[in-house]
Amino acid sequence: MKLYDYILSPSCYKVRLMAALTDVKLDIRPVDFHPGAEHRGAALMDLNPAGSIPILEDGDLILTESSAMLVYLAARAAPEWLGSGTTEETARVQQWLSFSNRLTTSLGAARLHEMLLRPGDITELQMHGIAALREVEAGLVEQGVRGMRFLASDRPTVADIACFPYVALAPDGGVSLDPYPAIRLWSRALRSLENFIEMPGIHRLHELKPAPYIEPGGA
Amino acid sequence: MTHDAMIDEWYPVGLFSKLDAGGRKTALMGEPIDVARDAEGNARVTGGNGRPLPVCVRYGHVWSSLGAPQKALFAIPEADQAGRRFVDVGVVRVRCSPLRAVENFLDIAHFPFVHTDILGAEPHTEVQNYKVEIREDEVWATQVKFYQPQAAKSASGGITTEYMYRVPAPTCAVLYKTCPPRPGEWDVITLFVQPLAEDLCDVWPWMALYDDTTTLTDLIHFQQTIFLQDRSILENQIPRLLPLDPGMEIPTRADLTSVAYRRWLKRHDYTYGAQLVAQ
Ligand SMILES: [Fe+2]
Numbered sequence: 143m144k145l146y147d148y149i150l151s152p153s154c155y156k157v158r159l160m161a162a163l164t165d166v167k168l169d170i171r172p173v174d175f176h177p178g179a180e181h182r183g184a185a186l187m188d189l190n191p192a193g194s195i196p197i198l199e200d201g202d203l204i205l206t207e208s209s210a211m212l213v214y215l216a217a218r219a220a221p222e223w224l225g226s227g228t229t230e231e232t233a234r235v236q237q238w239l240s241f242s243n244r245l246t247t248s249l250g251a252a253r254l255h256e257m258l259l260r261p262g263d264i265t266e267l268q269m270h271g272i273a274a275l276r277e278v279e280a281g282l283v284e285q286g287v288r289g290m291r292f293l294a295s296d297r298p299t300v301a302d303i304a305c306f307p308y309v310a311l312a313p314d315g316g317v318s319l320d321p322y323p324a325i326r327l328w329s330r331a332l333r334s335l336e337n338f339i340e341m342p343g344i345h346r347l348h349e350l351k352p353a354p355y356i357e358p359g360g361a
Numbered sequence: 362m363t364h365d366a367m368i369d370e371w372y373p374v375g376l377f378s379k380l381d382a383g384g385r386k387t388a389l390m391g392e393p394i395d396v397a398r399d400a401e402g403n404a405r406v407t408g409g410n411g412r413p414l415p416v417c418v419r420y421g422h423v424w425s426s427l428g429a430p431q432k433a434l435f436a437i438p439e440a441d442q443a444g445r446r447f448v449d450v451g452v453v454r455v456r457c458s459p460l461r462a463v464e465n466f467l468d469i470a471h472f473p474f475v476h477t478d479i480l481g482a483e484p485h486t487e488v489q490n491y492k493v494e495i496r497e498d499e500v501w502a503t504q505v506k507f508y509q510p511q512a513a514k515s516a517s518g519g520i521t522t523e524y525m526y527r528v529p530a531p532t533c534a535v536l537y538k539t540c541p542p543r544p545g546e547w548d549v550i551t552l553f554v555q556p557l558a559e560d561l562c563d564v565w566p567w568m569a570l571y572d573d574t575t576t577l578t579d580l581i582h583f584q585q586t587i588f589l590q591d592r593s594i595l596e597n598q599i600p601r602l603l604p605l606d607p608g609m610e611i612p613t614r615a616d617l618t619s620v621a622y623r624r625w626l627k628r629h630d631y632t633y634g635a636q637l638v639a640q
Pocket residue numbers: 465466471475476587590591
């Protein structure tokens with residue numbers, strides 16, 4: 143399974159992360175996105191007329207949408223990541239998979255503008271980014287009331303992986319995560335998953351320091 | 362404040378390979394500038410009021426200055442060695458002082474914490490003794506040794522890497538590091554920083570390496586990964602500007618280079634992006 147990949151792309155990272163969590167081995171083909179703009183070159187445009195990455199190739203199957211890639215990896219290797227299959231949960235997974243695109247076009251575009259000098263109206267992008275973050279925060283709080291820690295279920299699903307990278311990288315685009323306690327808890331829960339992998343800007347959880355030792359019986 | 366000596370220095374303003382006739386609108390020390398390729402294929406830099414600015418093309422980049430540079434751009438002799446690969450890593454914008462970007466590049470103590478499992482790893486966090494000196498009016502740190510799990514794309518396992526750091530200009534740093542496939546030679550990794558404002562810069566990393574096996578894209582991704590790990594830290598440093606008052610931050614052994622760099626900046630009146638103590 144071959145992934146056309148850019149190390150700094152949150153959408154590519156979604157696929158790398160999903161593959162790591164479901165123990166699928168990817169054959170990584172690095173794309174010179176910046177500064178080379180290889181994704182706009184003839185070879186990759188042939189593969190994906192949209193001129194975007196990631197692209198996932200598995201035999202005859204060519205996928206150019208990261209949400210579809212997450213679903214493909216989960217369906218193949220770890221169906222529990224698709225949710226429990228109840229009506230409501232299935233709909234919630236789909237809701238957040240589609241919603242994730244709003245994070246890409248707001249927070250993702252703000253990040254490209256602030257970091258790699260891509261054109262865009264930064265104030266507008268950040269405003270849409272904040273609106274999207276508030277929806278994620280509200281969604282997580284509501285899930286908490288239902289007794290669930292993740293966006294669509296009580297366990298992580300493809301919906302979480304679809305939304306997590308652009309949310310976690312919001313500060314790269316000049317949008318602070320300080321006002322969102324539920325997002326911070328959710329991010330911790332995802333980062334502590336077994337086989338979690340990092341990308342630049344998204345750090346692993348460092349081992350917690352042992353609790354300070356207090357001398358017993360002191361006066 | 363008197364005339365800042367940094368005005369007469371050379372700064373990177375773009376990749377030569379990416380220039381076009383349409384021009385690239387950018388800024389240098391607060392002044393809007395335009396960097397374009399003219400009809401003869403030469404680089405042309407124009408200042409805010411349409412005046413032509415000094416130009417030189419070197420190390421893959423176009424260089425310019427708002428003032429009148431007194432000397433040629435610093436030399437990197439390795440840039441003329443046959444057999445090296447020259448890598449334009451591309452621009453990354455960082456909301457920090459240009460001087461802070463250089464200072465972070467000089468700091469090796471952060472490797473195990475920021476570049477975990479690439480340039481450093483816990484528990485190998487100790488910085489051994491090294492030497493800092495001023496050589497021909499440049500800051501040099503030599504005999505810097507550090508254990509690294511994967512020091513370069515061409516290194517397959519952990520090794521103790523030796524480094525030399527050099528600051529030949531206020532916003533440029535050159536790193537020399539042992540070159541796994543060619544013992545005896547140094548790989549060259551630079552950080553060229555374009556000061557857009559006192560708290561905003563475009564960083565242009567560039568490399569001159571002996572590595573015949575790794576693809577160009579892999580080399581670019583490796584360097585971008587490392588730099589992007591630094592970016593979030595740089596953007597959160599307080600104060601934004603680099604303090605040049607030695608009392609403000611307490612140096613440790615790992616900071617010797619940083620201390621020398623700050624003193625050197627102060628001595629030369631290189632203060633664009635610096636925070637000075639109130640007189
Ligand atoms: Fe660093």
